[in-house]
Amino acid sequence: MILCDAHCDTLYNLVTKPGEKTDLTMDRLIKGGVNLQTMAMYVGPKATQQEVDLLMDNMLLAFEELKSQGWTQAFDPSEAEEDTVKFMLSIEGCEPFQNGLHAIARFREKGVRMAAIVWNHSNDLATSHLVDATTGLTAFGLKAIKEMQRLGIAPDVSHLNEAGFWDILNKTDRPPVASHSCARALCDHTRNLTDEQLKAMFHAGGWVGVNFFPKFLSSSGHATLDTVVDHIDHMYQVGGAGQVGFGSDFDGIGTKPEGLDNPEDFPGLIQKLRDRGYRDQDVKDIAGQAFINYYKRIG
Numbered sequence: 001m002i003l004c005d006a007h008c009d010t011l012y013n014l015v016t017k018p019g020e021k022t023d024l025t026m027d028r029l030i031k032g033g034v035n036l037q038t039m040a041m042y043v044g045p046k047a048t049q050q051e052v053d054l055l056m057d058n059m060l061l062a063f064e065e066l067k068s069q070g071w072t073q074a075f076d077p078s079e080a081e082e083d084t085v086k087f088m089l090s091i092e093g094c095e096p097f098q099n100g101l102h103a104i105a106r107f108r109e110k111g112v113r114m115a116a117i118v119w120n121h122s123n124d125l126a127t128s129h130l131v132d133a134t135t136g137l138t139a140f141g142l143k144a145i146k147e148m149q150r151l152g153i154a155p156d157v158s159h160l161n162e163a164g165f166w167d168i169l170n171k172t173d174r175p176p177v178a179s180h181s182c183a184r185a186l187c188d189h190t191r192n193l194t195d196e197q198l199k200a201m202f203h204a205g206g207w208v209g210v211n212f213f214p215k216f217l218s219s220s221g222h223a224t225l226d227t228v229v230d231h232i233d234h235m236y237q238v239g240g241a242g243q244v245g246f247g248s249d250f251d252g253i254g255t256k257p258e259g260l261d262n263p264e265d266f267p268g269l270i271q272k273l274r275d276r277g278y279r280d281q282d283v284k285d286i287a288g289q290a291f292i293n294y295y296k297r298i299g
């Protein structure tokens with residue numbers, strides 16, 4: 001079985017809070033059986049273009065440093081294999097692409113395979129979920145997303161507002177991912193996807209990684225392994241069989257579900273899926289195969 005996690009903010013923490021402990025360590029990934037960890041280069045709070053570019057350069061350097069310590073980069077999810085841990089780069093907040101379409105190819109060369117269009121503030125491409133639901137992609141945003149798709153960088157709709165989401169679905173010809181988003185039917189938050197959005201994504205061939213942040217899992221702000229599985233169940237019910245997995249958000253979330261504190265706890269979540277009646281193939285899909293298959297579909 002291959003285990004993939006589509007989102008963490010560890011690189012950002014390594015660069016902005018050097019010396020502090022991170023949720024994600026090689027030891028914990030090995031103990032948790034993680035085979036492919038996507039590492040986001042998170043753009044951070046609103047900043048000047050120069051500050052964004054410097055932060056991105058520093059996160060790329062931090063990743064090179066990890067590689068010099070023996071961490072292995074994957075350039076495609078199909079490179080994931082059992083008993084090893086590999087790391088794939090993503091971007092959270094497309095501000096680095098504001099420099100022009102040529103910037104997209106530069107990040108693709110570095111191995112970036114996924115990019116969240118916005119974080120919690122809007123940029124030259126699109127409007128954040130926190131700003132409004134109704135402003136669609138900018139003309140540049142649509143161009144940039146088509147260029148990303150052409151180069152094999154999956155557009156990530158986590159944090160994007162609803163109008164931007166529908167623009168990607170309706171105006172481009174490849175399905176997006178939501179790397180770390182939950183079901184709004186179970187927890188009414190603008191960061192979560194409505195059933196209409198989930199159905200459209202699954203119909204188009206997209207993939208959704210369930211976020212482990214209790215605030216997105218439950219309106220009470222308290223979550224357990226069962227709450228995570230509830231969101232997976234719901235996504236299966238609206239057509240997501242074989243198109244759902246994990247987007248932990250480790251190192252990006254201050255609180256965790258009970259029993260899911262860091263990557264070491266993935267086996268407990270896998271066991272919970274089995275306890276809740278998921279059969280072998282479904283467990284394999286959710287653990288990572290669905291993520292790998294998504295990249296085969298868009299390849």
Ligand SMILES: [Zn+2]
Binds near residue numbers: 092158159252
């Ligand atoms: Zn995020």
